[in-house]
Amino acid sequence: MIHRRAVATLAVLLVPLAALRFQAAGPLQYRFSFPAPAHHWMQIDVTLPDLGDGPLELHMSRSSPGRYSIHDFAKNVYDLHVVGKDGKEIQTTRPDAETWTAAGHGGAATVHYKVYGDRVDGTYLAVDETHAHLNMPAAIVWGRGLDDRALTLTFTPPAGDSWQVATQLHPGSTKLEFTAPNLQYLIDSPVEFGPVAFRQFSVGDRTFRFAAHHLGTDKELDGFVGEVEKIVRQEGAIFGEYPAYEPGFYTFLADYLPYARADGMEHRNSTVMTSASAIAGGRQDLLDTVAHEFFHGWNVERIRPRSPEPFDLTRPNMSDQPWPAESLTP
Numbered sequence: 001m002i003h004r005r006a007v008a009t010l011a012v013l014l015v016p017l018a019a020l021r022f023q024a025a026g027p028l029q030y031r032f033s034f035p036a037p038a039h040h041w042m043q044i045d046v047t048l049p050d051l052g053d054g055p056l057e058l059h060m061s062r063s064s065p066g067r068y069s070i071h072d073f074a075k076n077v078y079d080l081h082v083v084g085k086d087g088k089e090i091q092t093t094r095p096d097a098e099t100w101t102a103a104g105h106g107g108a109a110t111v112h113y114k115v116y117g118d119r120v121d122g123t124y125l126a127v128d129e130t131h132a133h134l135n136m137p138a139a140i141v142w143g144r145g146l147d148d149r150a151l152t153l154t155f156t157p158p159a160g161d162s163w164q165v166a167t168q169l170h171p172g173s174t175k176l177e178f179t180a181p182n183l184q185y186l187i188d189s190p191v192e193f194g195p196v197a198f199r200q201f202s203v204g205d206r207t208f209r210f211a212a213h214h215l216g217t218d219k220e221l222d223g224f225v226g227e228v229e230k231i232v233r234q235e236g237a238i239f240g241e242y243p244a245y246e247p248g249f250y251t252f253l254a255d256y257l258p259y260a261r262a263d264g265m266e267h268r269n270s271t272v273m274t275s276a277s278a279i280a281g282g283r284q285d286l287l288d289t290v291a292h293e294f295f296h297g298w299n300v301e302r303i304r305p306r307s308p309e310p311f312d313l314t315r316p317n318m319s320d321q322p323w324p325a326e327s328l329t330p
């Protein structure tokens with residue numbers, strides 16, 4: 001028999017220990033700002049607390065989830081600096097084109113770099129005076145061994161712009177702050193930051209958001225999203241239920257702009273659809289892409305081929321298994 005007071009004392013001792021362990025590693029913070037959007041680059045500042053003793057190994061991805069080929073994302077990264085816990089810059093070594101190693105950081109570091117991009121599609125990124133359209137593997141450097149750390153992201157628009165963020169990232173404490181539970185979720189979360197027109201509808205208890213960056217009218221967008229809702233209802237009827245969308249909603253990210261490339265890329269709780277067609281002239285093709293990418297919300301994102309899991313950002317993820325996911329998706 002254990003004396004009641006002994007149990008109480010034990011509980012008092014255990015709670016602070018558990019709390020200490022839980023607090024051991026703070027979130028990694030990424031800040032995106034756009035001081036000169038006309039020149040197609042953005043500034044990214046990363047705060048990496050609680051790094052331990054070993055060298056910090058920073059990587060730029062060479063591949064992107066859902067894309068099976070290799071991409072030289074590092075070629076667009078420049079002006080990268082690493083600052084240690086004491087505020088002094090650390091000389092990095094560059095063992096290969098997509099890796100920077102920083103030793104002697106003292107247990108925490110901040111990383112500052114620029115990324116160039118001028119390509120509106122589902123793989124790369126674009127920064128210009130009209131928006132920032134970001135596929136995360138093309139944008140972020142990540143630290144080896146930090147995959148399971150939680151992340152926060154903050155976006156600062158160009159001076160004078162009141163841009164909004166559309167994304168499957170989890171909403172944070174402000175409209176320009178977001179969180180991701182880990183690196184795998186972050187790299188799967190594209191972002192459209194710009195003069196986004198939002199529409200929203202519900203089916204049962206599921207919420208769907210359509211975030212459009214386009215040059216058409218509000219009325220054209222209203223009519224188009226009405227058609228999108230029909231597709232969402234039809235495909236929901238095929239599967240009998242919708243997935244549980246982790247951030248609380250599913251988001252369509254649509255860039256229908258003359259300078260966009262034709263592309264569609266599925267993600268877990270969102271899709272990126274880009275096209276040079278406007279809603280007025282390209283309605284049927286644009287809806288075909290909506291139908292295909294939304295179907296992937298089940299077939300690929302949740303009924304998954306085994307081989308690309310977990311996704312390795314350092315090499316092309318070859319697979320002989322995407323064919324059922326692609327060919328069975330209408």
Ligand SMILES: [Zn+2]
Pocket residue numbers: 130131132133192193194213255
């Ligand atoms: Zn855009």
